[in-house]
Amino acid sequence: xxxxxxxxxxxxVSELAYGNWLTHGSQIDEEAAISCVRAALxxxxxxxxxxxxxxxxxxxxxxxxALAGERREGLEILTKVYxxxxxxxxxRGLGRKHILExxxxxxxxxxxxxVDVYQAHRFDHFTPLEETMSAFADxxxxxxxxxxxxxxxxxxxxxxxxxxxxxxxxxxxxxxPEYSALWRVIESEVAPACRELGVGQIVWxxxxxxxxxxxxxxxxxxxxxxxxxxxxxxxxxxxxxxxxDEVLERVGRLRPLADEAGLSTAQLALAWVLxxxxxxxxxxxxxxxxxxxxxxxxxxxxxxxxxxxxxDAILAPVAECDPxxxxxxxxxxxx
Numbered sequence: 031x032x033x034x035x036x037x038x039x040x041x042x043v044s045e046l047a048y049g050n051w052l053t054h055g056s057q058i059d060e061e062a063a064i065s066c067v068r069a070a071l072x073x074x075x076x077x078x079x080x081x082x083x084x085x086x087x088x089x090x091x092x093x094x095x096a097l098a099g100e101r102r103e104g105l106e107i108l109t110k111v112y113x114x115x116x117x118x119x120x121x122r123g124l125g126r127k128h129i130l131e132x133x134x135x136x137x138x139x140x141x142x143x144x145v146d147v148y149q150a151h152r153f154d155h156f157t158p159l160e161e162t163m164s165a166f167a168d169x170x171x172x173x174x175x176x177x178x179x180x181x182x183x184x185x186x187x188x189x190x191x192x193x194x195x196x197x198x199x200x201x202x203x204x205x206x207p208e209y210s211a212l213w214r215v216i217e218s219e220v221a222p223a224c225r226e227l228g229v230g231q232i233v234w235x236x237x238x239x240x241x242x243x244x245x246x247x248x249x250x251x252x253x254x255x256x257x258x259x260x261x262x263x264x265x266x267x268x269x270x271x272x273x274x275d276e277v278l279e280r281v282g283r284l285r286p287l288a289d290e291a292g293l294s295t296a297q298l299a300l301a302w303v304l305x306x307x308x309x310x311x312x313x314x315x316x317x318x319x320x321x322x323x324x325x326x327x328x329x330x331x332x333x334x335x336x337x338x339x340x341x342d343a344i345l346a347p348v349a350e351c352d353p354x355x356x357x358x359x360x361x362x363x364x365x
Contacts (some may be wrong), residue, residue, distance in 0.1 A: 031074025032330045038228030039203040041146065041177060043106050045304055046324070046329055047077035047232060049313035052268075054080075055088025056319045060095070067096035073326035079206075079232065079313050080111035081151055082136050090139035098141055106144075109231070110181060110206075112151035124154035125365045132327035133174050146331045147204055148175035153187050153360040163191060166328045167198040170301035179204030179232070182359040185223035196202040202229065208357065209233035209309070210242060210350050211273060211341065212281075221308045230310035234302060237314070241281060242299035246284070248275035251282035251331050261292040277348045287341055291333065302341060 032045045048070040054063045065277075069303060080093050111132040114122040122128060134147060148169055154162060166178045178200055180191060188205060195202035205224050207216045209231065215232070224231060238244050250287065281295070288298040303312045316322045340348075 031076075031326065033076075034310045035230070036147075036231030036232070037202055037203045037224070039177060039230070043077040043232070043311045044075045044329075045078055045299070045311050046073075046326060047079050047106075047108075047313045049077050049234065049315050050093055051081070051084050051091045051234070051315060053089075053315050053317055054092040055085030057069040060092055061349045062317065063092050064096045065319045066316045066322060068339075069322040071100070072220075073323060075225065075322075075326070076104060077106040077108070077232075077311055079108045079234075080140075081113075081149075082115050082132055082139075083096050083110075083113035083151065086236040087115055089138060090136055094139050099330070100219065101233060102142060103205065105143060107140060107145050108147040108179070108204075109140065109145050109151060110149040110151035111136070112154065120293060122279075122318060123157055124162040124165075124167040125157045126161055129162070129169065132280035133169050137174060137209055138350075142266070143233040144173055145175050147177045147179045149179040149204065149206060150191075151181050152200070153180070155207050155360065155362055159187075159190055160194060161198070163194040163198060166195070167200045168266055170200050177201045177203045180231075181206035181234075182208070182356060183220075184356050185219040185353075188220065188223055188227070188229065192229065200229075201302075202231050203347075204230050204310070206232045206234060206313075208235045209303060209306075209312075210236050211299055211345050212238040212242065212277065214349055214351045215355045217351065220356060221306075231306075231308050232311045233309055234313045236303040236312040237296055237299050238272050241269065241277065242271040244281060244285060244295035246273060246278050252336050280344050280348050284341060284343050287337055287344075291331075291337060293328070293331065294324060296325055297331065298333075298341070301311070301331040301333050302338065304328065304331070305333055305338065319347075327334040 033042045120127050169175045192202045288295045314325050
């Protein structure tokens with residue numbers, strides 16, 4: 031495993047992070063979840079990402095139990111706040127009340143006195159940004175988080191939040207966007223803004239929900255045990271946009287390139303993401319420990335520029351690059 035600085039901060043993270051969206055407390059039982067966490071630790075992963083909304087708060091609890099007994103100083107634990115965690119009108123968003131209550135609940139579930147990075151899961155169009163950043167400042171200054179970050183914010187929103195964070199003496203160090211060889215929407219606006227500000231990228235879905243692992247074939251039914259078949263926890267919905275035959279056909283054409291590099295298709299896709307100097311870490315998930323062991327082999331891999339160019343050319347007709355899609359990820363209506 032290799033380790034990278036998170037933006038221009040002093041925090042070091044493992045270049046592959048372990049995330050438990052859609053898995054812990056939902057797709058897999060706790061015994062399997064703990065086995066996956068142990069496998070992540072065994073390959074040198076020290077960065078663990080979760081959120082209060084995952085599996086209706088159960089994911090945080092499972093991760094807390096799985097990491098119990100580990101040396102806390104040797105881990106980087108990240109969680110997020112924004113989406114509804116209860117039935118009340120204030121059980122959602124980035125208002126002061128919800129942030130200050132949510133951090134305490136997350137810490138209790140995670141069994142830790144602090145998180146390393148506390149992240150705004152989306153931009154809140156209904157709360158003044160000054161209120162949100164002031165609440166985050168209180169979380170940091172009270173020692174309940176060391177740093178703050180955001181997820182799926184636009185370049186303009188990141189600039190505004192970062193300016194307020196500086197005024198409040200709060201280290202705003204990370205952005206967590208979706209990013210893969212099939213989803214490149216951050217490259218033209220978000221990544222350059224973050225680079226200028228010293229904000230690092232901790233990217234999710236580097237395998238495009240598993241599509242870039244090559245497990246889905248055009249014109250064929252999805253495997254029964256795959257994310258695309260999971261309607262209970264929302265996996266089938268999130269992957270739907272990548273399951274077009276034109277996408278799957280082009281992903282299949284990556285296999286010879288992976289063979290040439292001595293990698294699996296999944297390792298090739300991860301190495302493609304990690305070659306980007308803006309990326310501090312790529313979040314991987316798993317339902318089986320062996321998936322983590324395989325994917326960890328992508329850490330430290332250097333891809334030849336010519337191979338990268340061929341890969342980009344194959345995927346260019348189906349890769350999404352429109353920066354406006356980041357804005358669409360933050361709901362404009364209060365749910």
